[in-house]
Amino acid sequence: MNINDFGFIRVAAASPKVKVADCDFNTVEIKSMIDAAEKENVQIVCFPELCITSYTCADLFFQEALQQKAVQSLLDLTGFMKSKQSIIAIVGLPLRVGSSLFNAAAVISHEGILGFVPKTYIPNNNEFYEKRWFAGSGDLNTFFVEINGESIPISSDGMIFHTPFASFGIEICEDLWMPVPPSSKLAMQGADIIFNLSASNELVGKNEYRKSLILQQSGRCNVAYVYASAGCGESSTDLVFSGATTIAENARLLAEGKRFSFDNNMIISDIDILALRNDRLKNTNFLPSQNEPIQEIECDLEAVSVEKMYRTFNPHPFIPVPEKEKEHLNEVFNIQTHGLAKRLQHTGIKTVTLGISGGLDSTLALLVTTKTFDLLGIPRENIIGITMPGFGTTGRTYNNAINLMKSLDVTVKEISIVDAVTQHLKDIGHDINLHDVTYENAQARERTQILMDYANKTGGLVVGTGNLSELALGWATYNGDHMSMYAVNASVPKTLVASLTRWIADTQMDDAPRKILHDILDTPFSPELLPADSEGKIAQKTEHFVGPYELHDFFLHRMLRYGDSPKRIYFIAQQAFANIYSSEEILKWLKVFYKRFFAQQFKRSCMPDGPKVGSINLSPRGDWRMPSDAVANVWLEELES
Numbered sequence: 001m002n003i004n005d006f007g008f009i010r011v012a013a014a015s016p017k018v019k020v021a022d023c024d025f026n027t028v029e030i031k032s033m034i035d036a037a038e039k040e041n042v043q044i045v046c047f048p049e050l051c052i053t054s055y056t057c058a059d060l061f062f063q064e065a066l067q068q069k070a071v072q073s074l075l076d077l078t079g080f081m082k083s084k085q086s087i088i089a090i091v092g093l094p095l096r097v098g099s100s101l102f103n104a105a106a107v108i109s110h111e112g113i114l115g116f117v118p119k120t121y122i123p124n125n126n127e128f129y130e131k132r133w134f135a136g137s138g139d140l141n142t143f144f145v146e147i148n149g150e151s152i153p154i155s156s157d158g159m160i161f162h163t164p165f166a167s168f169g170i171e172i173c174e175d176l177w178m179p180v181p182p183s184s185k186l187a188m189q190g191a192d193i194i195f196n197l198s199a200s201n202e203l204v205g206k207n208e209y210r211k212s213l214i215l216q217q218s219g220r221c222n223v224a225y226v227y228a229s230a231g232c233g234e235s236s237t238d239l240v241f242s243g244a245t246t247i248a249e250n251a252r253l254l255a256e257g258k259r260f261s262f263d264n265n266m267i268i269s270d271i272d273i274l275a276l277r278n279d280r281l282k283n284t285n286f287l288p289s290q291n292e293p294i295q296e297i298e299c300d301l302e303a304v305s306v307e308k309m310y311r312t313f314n315p316h317p318f319i320p321v322p323e324k325e326k327e328h329l330n331e332v333f334n335i336q337t338h339g340l341a342k343r344l345q346h347t348g349i350k351t352v353t354l355g356i357s358g359g360l361d362s363t364l365a366l367l368v369t370t371k372t373f374d375l376l377g378i379p380r381e382n383i384i385g386i387t388m389p390g391f392g393t394t395g396r397t398y399n400n401a402i403n404l405m406k407s408l409d410v411t412v413k414e415i416s417i418v419d420a421v422t423q424h425l426k427d428i429g430h431d432i433n434l435h436d437v438t439y440e441n442a443q444a445r446e447r448t449q450i451l452m453d454y455a456n457k458t459g460g461l462v463v464g465t466g467n468l469s470e471l472a473l474g475w476a477t478y479n480g481d482h483m484s485m486y487a488v489n490a491s492v493p494k495t496l497v498a499s500l501t502r503w504i505a506d507t508q509m510d511d512a513p514r515k516i517l518h519d520i521l522d523t524p525f526s527p528e529l530l531p532a533d534s535e536g537k538i539a540q541k542t543e544h545f546v547g548p549y550e551l552h553d554f555f556l557h558r559m560l561r562y563g564d565s566p567k568r569i570y571f572i573a574q575q576a577f578a579n580i581y582s583s584e585e586i587l588k589w590l591k592v593f594y595k596r597f598f599a600q601q602f603k604r605s606c607m608p609d610g611p612k613v614g615s616i617n618l619s620p621r622g623d624w625r626m627p628s629d630a631v632a633n634v635w636l637e638e639l640e641s
Helices: 023-039 058-062 064-083 173-177 182-188 206-220 273-282 322-347 360-376 395-407 418-427 437-458 468-473 494-508 511-521 542-546 549-562 566-576 583-599 633-640
Strands: 008-015 044-046 088-097 100-109 112-118 144-147 150-153 159-162 167-172 193-198 224-229 245-249 252-256 265-272 295-298 352-355 383-387 411-414 461-464
Touching: 008 023, 008 193, 008 224, 008 245, 023 044, 023 064, 023 088, 023 265, 044 193, 044 224, 058 064, 064 088, 064 100, 064 112, 064 144, 088 112, 088 193, 100 167, 112 150, 112 159, 112 167, 112 295, 167 173, 167 182, 173 182, 173 193, 173 206, 182 193, 182 206, 193 206, 206 224, 206 245, 206 252, 245 265, 252 265, 265 273, 273 549, 322 360, 322 461, 322 494, 352 360, 352 437, 360 383, 360 395, 360 461, 360 494, 360 511, 383 395, 383 437, 395 411, 395 511, 418 437, 437 461, 468 494, 468 549, 468 583, 494 511, 494 549, 549 566, 549 583, 566 583, 566 633, 583 633
Parallel strands: 008 044, 044 088, 159 295, 167 193, 193 224, 352 383, 352 461, 383 411
Antiparallel strands: 008 265, 088 100, 100 112, 144 150, 159 167, 224 245, 245 252
16 A cells, blocks of 8 residues: 555654764664665654764764765765665764864755755753864854765755655754754744654653653644664763654654664654644644745655555544543543533523433433532432433333432433324324334424423423534434533544443442443443334444444544545544454445535534533534535545545
């Protein structure tokens, strides 16, 4: 597969074995790592600061012999790259320009030396006394340097290298640690990736701090950040270097190498360039400065075909990872409860009604409501839970609804809709044995009418139960369960509803409600609008009609969070759900997703208020503003092709 066609580029951070001041040995190791990277279809590989000579040469940097040998080694590497049309290498060396010596990065490819980028900030402290040897980029007074009879671009203000698949910039070690790193400007000028050639010694606790800087800078700049530091082959006269390598993307750690190794160390990752660019597209302040022009270099680079990807995709993007579960789920629950609390405080209302079906969504809404009432000091008896059995209600869901309400000490009401709906269908001349959309929606609207009228009767507010996934698919009856007075689950997708309910059950409930909640979690998703089967079990299972919610939540996340095209979502879903769903199944349900998402926008255009809890929200007043009469042809045609 050609990952470049789907918006990815493969990069590597390499820390080779070195010998101090032995350019020949170091060059051989760099070549071996370029070869290894090429075999893995890496397209850009970054090496440490001053890797051609080693970083710890100290006053040997003043020796003309070492300076000349470093340039000769660079030319050797450039010749080595002539036959390698699908990889670019970034190496470090001491570079003499006029009467000054610069700690520089050289970008090399089959085209030759593409450019030099000098270090901007030169450390001058007890550990690193680089100012003894090197000038900073601000001291540079030329735009070109002569190497082997060729004029090579060099810049004091940074440089952007443009490949067909991504643009990148470079900073060196100390630059990252400054209040305004060069990478900030490079990102604003269009760099998708920042490569940092570094030589950072190790101290107790330093690795975590350094990693935090990398993650923060990648997030702040909406870039991928590729960091390669000098390894254990450096001189240990006073300091020890570990060969730290890190690749981050928009504050997310993609890969981290083994430290303290005497072997060559390389990490590889596939960078999602289109996702980074989509984030910038939405940030209207992310514009290049017209007052700070920057030198730009065009680079030739061939596409690569790979057998596997060097990154993983979370198939459940809305569900927090285990180590963050408590923090994130508690945050969601707090947002929901405080959103409802504010609405109750504003209106002065102290009574609410909820439709409790024994299903997952109404269960979470009830848990949010009880927590909110506890927060405000309002008696739980003011929560009126109404279960409204209909033609498809099963004993399992009915019993769970009743038992859950009792265990939570809310007011329990039971109002059957069978007689009312039967009369209504008779009034409109609809055959009760015709189980079509009229039959189903009549039940949903009858339940909503009961909730609204009971709320009026008690001076209360109807708390909505529908979730984000149902809104995306339009799996709700217009002006039925689609409507409420405050929708606490409106931005909580189905996969997160389940995780959040399980977490509440396991961490905040006594044994009795916990047991009920776990049985609800094990119940198939269903609106129960069609009669039960011959065994009295649920016959109408939502995922049989619309497809697996875990797929639809994944599609929704990729479409809205990253603006992904259909073919990209299809490609990424195949990686995320490998060995779970076939390509044919993914394609089938992705088509269903697009058809329903476009056709059902009219329901979202008039959805009730509700709190935003994550990065995806479909409120027409906030994150998603879409015309109700848009057509899906462009998206569906791409999938057909």
